[in-house]
Amino acid sequence: MERAGHLLKWMLMIVIALISLIPILWMILGSFRPRQELFQYVSLEWHLLFPVKWTLQNYIAIFSDSSKPLGVFIKNTVFVAGLVTLLSLLFNSMAAFAFSKLKFRGRNLLFAVFLSALVIPGEVTMVPTYLLIHAFHWTDSYNALIIPAAVSVFSIFLLVQFFADVPRELLEAGKIDGASWFGIYAKILIPSAVPALITMGLITFLGQWDSYLWPLIVINDESKQMLQVAIATFTNLQSTEWGKILAADTAASVPILILFLFLQKYYVQSIVSSGIKG
């Protein structure tokens, strides 16, 4: 009975792992196959996943296609996501520092107002935010992607919880030494909160890497488009070019998967803290 239960548990664990991983493996391995192979091996055998003849042709094609230059979309996305990440780390940590460590009139009220923004979904404000972007003449400009994303109430909320672990005495010691509040923020708080900032940076970067709906709305100029929107258009235009689609998917995922594997601990930490404390 005990052994049967154990066996069942292992089988379940492995089946779930296969379901999680096989689509990803099929994507990565499929990107190295010649065009016809994907349509040839459709029964349960080794070559359903593994290429017979390995090729880099799909990658060469998607990176050299001048009408849909994947390299450009990746570069655009890295630029926007990187800038959003830097700005949001700065602005959100500044706000979180004030809310968690400084005393000022109206602090609790303001914080409550901030938190109330958490229940407002982006889908509701999508239309007027677009009208605002339109009025600023920011359509087709990265301002539209970067500036509204530079502050996140959710990040501020999480950072406030992280900063709570930094003792105020540590900061006051800096004050007595004559540092300005900005000096205390930059020289004492930030260095003591590096893991929290890596966590937040990672969430922000991945969120931007994933973003689809907002760039779809505000960016029309194809050469400025973000990666996910560009990838979605691949399926519409080249419905038989599976190899290219899979290569584009893989190229868009591998950097993120590697980043995640290295920083996994921080990412998981963020989920844990949002779940348990939130």
Next chain:
Amino acid sequence: MKFPVSFSRQEERAAYLFILPAVISLALFTFYPMINAFIISFKEYSLINPDSTFIGLTNYKDLLADPKFISSLVHSFHFALVVIPVQTIIALVMALLVYKSSLVSGLFRTAYFMPVVIAMGVASTLFKLIYNKDFGLLNSLLHSVGLPQVAFLSDTKLAMYGIMLLAMWKSAGFFMIVFVAGLNSIPSDLYEAAEVDGATRLQKFFKITLPLLKRTMTFIIIITTMDAIKISGPVFILTAGGPADSTTTSVYFIYKMAFQQMEMGYGSAAAFILFVIVMFISIIQLRLLKSDVEY
């Protein structure tokens, strides 16, 4: 510790400067649009025709009589009613399998989490191929075990399930991690005490684990509900709302109204109805699931 007045004044001034960027951004990109969305929802408002006129409750009345809007709500709820229980149970099972800290559990956790890291755009294009009737991976697998091939995305009865499957494949690992954290916060002496009393595994699960997971469960159910009712990402790429509008969810409906038909007022009113529904459900869930378990 007491500080001189000038010191606290200075602190206050610094604090306002520190929160200034966030305050400006929030006012401009969250609260102003929220108020404006409310105002626009009472207008006939189109980008093409800048003369907008107040039409009172007409948008709301029209929406409630618009079969396309009603069916988009039905589709969103269908999605939510399936995904919330199924995904939560799958995530809990996954967490129970791998929550103990060991090398093997860690490896499995990483594997289960991988789909979460794959971007929605990528996952959607990938699953579009996987669902392909003739050459897709899923149909290859179904075929090789003797099951009939299924056109997942072109059948009006099945397309929504195709979207659900993708959504759960991508998100279950995320909620697994939340459950893992919840499971690890249950003190192990409770289980030891139960063992001394001769409790079976099932008894331990239903008498200790489940009640003490209530807070985690509440969090997960509320987040899943909000996300599920607002589902739109995979709809854009997998089905574009089709076939025959069978996967047009509310947010996709709002997008189509506001940005394709340029009916900004009508779209905003639909967004507001959705917002009220989501808020209402969240409040009811919070009430029902209100946790008073302390440990």
